[in-house]
Amino acid sequence: MNHSMTLEEIAKLSGVSRSTVSRVINDDPKVRQETRQRVLQIIQQVNYQPNALARSLAGGRTRVLSLVIPEGVTRLFSDPYFPILIQGVSMACNAHDYSVMLWLADPDYERRTISRIVQDKLSDGTIIASMLNDDPLVEALLEDGSPFILIGRNPTHENISYVDVDNQGSTRLAIAHLLRLGYRRIATITGPQNMIAGLDRLEGYKQAFRQWDLPIDPDLIVEGDFSEDSGYTTMQRLIPRRPDAVFAASDYMAIGALRAMRENGLRVPHDIAIIGFDDVPMAARIDPPLTTVRQPIQKTGAIAAEVLIDLIEFPKTGPRRVILPTELVIRGSCGTAIRTPNELDRTDQPDLRTTNFVTDS
Amino acid sequence: MNHSMTLEEIAKLSGVSRSTVSRVINDDPKVRQETRQRVLQIIQQVNYQPNALARSLAGGRTRVLSLVIPEGVTRLFSDPYFPILIQGVSMACNAHDYSVMLWLADPDYERRTISRIVQDKLSDGTIIASMLNDDPLVEALLEDGSPFILIGRNPTHENISYVDVDNQGSTRLAIAHLLRLGYRRIATITGPQNMIAGLDRLEGYKQAFRQWDLPIDPDLIVEGDFSEDSGYTTMQRLIPRRPDAVFAASDYMAIGALRAMRENGLRVPHDIAIIGFDDVPMAARIDPPLTTVRQPIQKTGAIAAEVLIDLIEFPKTGPRRVILPTELVIRGSCGTAIRTPNELDRTDQPDLRTTNFVTDS
């Protein structure tokens, strides 16, 4: 167990006061070059690293961000969504010399957990990736007044900072794509309806039908939880209802649905088409390659961290809302042929600046 | 921005000294019941939460663990290994009132990153899940003298604490299973050869052949990096060499290999058998279901955290080494029929207490 150096010792070694050493460490310009050099050399020499705890306590800032992710959510394992998100957060934090504290918390937190996250004062701010509506943590953070940001907008508090994608618009576009190809019995496997992403994607699905003056068949709407497993299970229920296409609110649900289709002898896209959401790496690799709405997951995490850091360093600036662009990636899983070309060729231009089409190379 | 309560204020409100409040908070037995109650009530009433920073600085312990995972490793995204591991760590930490600081660090750390992890003093100990041999972080931690534990043994420092599975033994058993079924041209897609798990699984593969007095064909050994993609790519190279079975050192490499097999018109297990490693959820779901070596990933993370916490709280106790049991899970991907029953039925009993056979329900 090495004895850790302190400011005091560096001061002694370099023949200055500890105030001066502190100033050198903090790049305070009003230190004589000569002095600075001497101190820096000593620091280098003994490989001194200031104690982050003491620094934070005295300075009032920890340079730590809390990242809260719902524990137990199957998506954590079935799907690289959260890993990629975490990496985005981590990279942005590294770039700004922040560290990240990870909380995999049960969504119905015990009161104690919330207190720990909120009042610990171990982090300067919080990123909530749980996206649950009416998350009690949000209320607690609001009350505490410490900076935080959500991944995914919060419908009950529109004045909270968040970063999100246009889930409604992107989904509308995906459904429109299927409609344009002639599909009519388009089912959807939704995300959890207690998460805004799940709600918004379902809403986008409905909007597309309304835009086209087509009826919505409630029998073709089933609720999943973003996991591969739920995609499989819900697809099994959907098959007897004979959809000709499916929009799954996540790629892994689409992968699960494909598994169910295969087991039931359905050929994709010949017998049934499918579109996913996310564009995780696996989407391009399955058979057939999955048409999907690509969202910038890593960037979402990075932007969340950056906006939060900004919020911490400039507290006056009001809540920030960031909407990141998505794009529809066309691959093999929804076919390309127009099935019933009659009267379908309406040029509905979606009002969606953030969404683009791309064709996968 | 709420004003945060301090010990001092609680003391004033409850008419005692701040020493007493501190004792109440820390469950010091030598406080009169009556006093304790009064203080606790005030604490409850104003929802006071002690400042963790100050507590740590004064107490010398932060109750924070650092978890270091190699960034950029494709496995982080292609595979739930790290997410499940993280969850294990997180759950154990929650249970012991520890928090976890996550470091997704480039494996060839900048010197600065190492310093931050090691000397920050923001955490009481470190879990290294990078498993890279000759990790500079290990040297730094060793020098610093602060407690840490590895996921995966370290061949150069056998006296470091770690938790691992018997990779050699498990693999030997998996290969023996294939040999017993009559396969002879058994290829392997190894893990990265700069990680001990990759090395040990390859070593187990070789050991099995030696045990059976069979030659090892270097053409049937290709190196992957645990990712689905590398499984696909290396399998493409392997196919012309006509293996009749493949042992992939991770399930996702097996999944990638299956993709290559399918594209080349090979039927599994009719034309070629395959065994994976990990038993991630997807293993049971692909077509055909994957025979694999199940390792307790979440438990590995949990045990690592628990042993580390123990090491922190009882520093004298020497290095701990934990080997967790694995089991061979037999599913459809390697077939069941003995192909060439002649002379194969040797009853080699592997010397492996930690490995069991199970058949998936």
Added chain:
DNA sequence: CTGAAAGCGCTTACAG
């Protein structure tokens, strides 16, 4: 059982 005091290792006005 309780309090006054020193101390954890820093930062940051305040003087000079």
Added chain:
DNA sequence: CTGAAAGCGCTTACAG
């Protein structure tokens, strides 16, 4: 440009 001093919010011997 530099130092002495107060302070961040706790813990923990030391007295009593």
